[in-house]
Amino acid sequence: MSTLTQPRAAWRDRLRAAGLRVTAGRLAALDYLDDHPHSTAAEVLEGVAPALPSLSAQSVHNIVHDLTAVGLLRRVDLPDSDAARYETRTHDNHHHVQCVVCGRIEDVDCVVGHAPCLTPSQTHGMRILEAAVTFRGICPECEARTRDAAQEG
Amino acid sequence: MSTLTQPRAAWRDRLRAAGLRVTAGRLAALDYLDDHPHSTAAEVLEGVAPALPSLSAQSVHNIVHDLTAVGLLRRVDLPDSDAARYETRTHDNHHHVQCVVCGRIEDVDCVVGHAPCLTPSQTHGMRILEAAVTFRGICPECEARTRDAAQEG
DNA sequence: AGCGCTCTTTTGAGTGACTCAAAAGATCAC
DNA sequence: GTGATCTTTTGAGTCACTCAAAAGAGCGCT
Ligand SMILES: [Mn+2]
Ligand SMILES: [Mn+2]
Ligand SMILES: [Zn+2]
Ligand SMILES: [Zn+2]
Numbered sequence: 414m415s416t417l418t419q420p421r422a423a424w425r426d427r428l429r430a431a432g433l434r435v436t437a438g439r440l441a442a443l444d445y446l447d448d449h450p451h452s453t454a455a456e457v458l459e460g461v462a463p464a465l466p467s468l469s470a471q472s473v474h475n476i477v478h479d480l481t482a483v484g485l486l487r488r489v490d491l492p493d494s495d496a497a498r499y500e501t502r503t504h505d506n507h508h509h510v511q512c513v514v515c516g517r518i519e520d521v522d523c524v525v526g527h528a529p530c531l532t533p534s535q536t537h538g539m540r541i542l543e544a545a546v547t548f549r550g551i552c553p554e555c556e557a558r559t560r561d562a563a564q565e566g
Numbered sequence: 567m568s569t570l571t572q573p574r575a576a577w578r579d580r581l582r583a584a585g586l587r588v589t590a591g592r593l594a595a596l597d598y599l600d601d602h603p604h605s606t607a608a609e610v611l612e613g614v615a616p617a618l619p620s621l622s623a624q625s626v627h628n629i630v631h632d633l634t635a636v637g638l639l640r641r642v643d644l645p646d647s648d649a650a651r652y653e654t655r656t657h658d659n660h661h662h663v664q665c666v667v668c669g670r671i672e673d674v675d676c677v678v679g680h681a682p683c684l685t686p687s688q689t690h691g692m693r694i695l696e697a698a699v700t701f702r703g704i705c706p707e708c709e710a711r712t713r714d715a716a717q718e719g
Numbered sequence: 720a721g722c723g724c725t726c727t728t729t730t731g732a733g734t735g736a737c738t739c740a741a742a743a744g745a746t747c748a749c
Numbered sequence: 750g751t752g753a754t755c756t757t758t759t760g761a762g763t764c765a766c767t768c769a770a771a772a773g774a775g776c777g778c779t
Contacts, residue, residue: 492643539703550692
C-alpha cells in the first residue's frame with residue numbers, strides 16, 4: 414500500500430555505492446522515510462517496529478546519522494522542534510513551511526540558481542555555502558478552526 | 567566597559583509595560599544579552615554569575631522564556647545547535663549567518679517589504695507569518711586556517 | 720556453501736537542555 | 750509597612766542524543 418519512489422533494489426545499490434553494508438534496519442529506515450518525510454528518529458523507530466521489532470532506538474540514531482553523512486538522508490532542523498527530522502529528498506536544497514499551530518510540515522522548492530535565498534545582504538566576509546529557510550505560518554485547517562472558535566466565543 | 571544600547575531605566579520601563587515585575591535577574595539577563603547577542607541560557611547564567619551569584623539556572627530559563635513571550639527577547643534556533651539562543655534585537659525579523667567551522671554567528675538584515683524571504687514558491691495554502699533564514703558558510707578566519715593547513719599537508 | 724574479517728547493532732550507562740511542581744522569597748499596589 | 754501576587758529557588762524528572770564495549774550480521778574470499 415505504500416507509495417515508495419525508491420524501490421528496495423535502488424536503496425541497496427546506493428548503500429553499496431556509499432560503501433555501507435545493506436542491512437534490514439537501513440532499508441527499513443529508508444523505506445519509511447521515503448514514505449514519511451520529516452520524521453524524527455523516534456517516529457522512524459515506531460514506524461519500522463512492526464516489521465523489525467528487534468531494532469533498537471540506538472540503532473535508529475546510528476542509521477540516520479550514518480545515512481546523513483553519506484548523503485542518502487538529509488537532516489532537517491526546525492525551530493521549536495525538540496528532535497531532528499530526516500528525509501530522503503536530498504541535494505536539492507529545498508526549504509520548508511511549518512504550521513505554527515499543528516506543526517504540519519511541507520516542502521517548498523528553492524528557486525535554484527538565481528537564489529534570493531543564497532544572497533544575503535551582508536555576509537560578514539563569510540563564503541556562503543547554503544541557506545536554510547523555514548517559513549512559519551498557519552495551515553488552512555488550523556485557520557478555519559481558529560475562525561470557528563472565534564465566532565462561538 | 568560594556569556598550570549597552572539600552573540603559574537599565576529603559577529595560578525597567580519595558581518590563582513594566584509588559585506587565586512584568588522588575589527583578590535583578592531580568593535586568594541582568596537583558597543587559598548581558600544586549601552586550602552578548604545570540605547567547606544560550608547557560609552562557610547568560612555564566613555571564614551574570616559574577617554580579618548575581620545566587621541566580622539559578624532554572625531562573626535563567628524562566629527569564630528568557632518569559633521575556634521572549636512578551637517580546638523583549640527573541641529566541642533563535644540554529645541548526646546543529648544543542649541549545650536555543652536569545653537576543654534583544656526583536657521585531658525586525660533579521661536573519662543569521664553561521665560559520666560551519668567555528669560556529670561564529672552574525673546578524674543579516676532582512677530585505678524588508680519586498681521580501682524574497684517571505685514569498686515562498688508554494689505555500690501549500692498556508693498563510694505565511696515569517697521566514698527564518700540561516701545562512702551557513704565559512705568565516706574568513708576559518709577559511710585562512712583551512713588554506714594554511716592544506717599548504718602544509 | 721562455509722570461513723572469517725570487518726562493519727553494524729545491541730546493550731548499558733551517561734550528558735545536557737529543558738520542564739514540572741511546590742516552597743521560599745521578592746516586588747509593588749495600597 | 751503590609752499583604753496579595755509574582756519570581757526565584759530547590760528538587761526531581763524527561764527526552765534527544767552520545768559514548769563505549771560486547772554480541773551479531775554482512776559479504777569478500779576460497
Ligand atoms: Mn523536506
Ligand atoms: Mn541576531
Ligand atoms: Zn495547522
Ligand atoms: Zn569560522
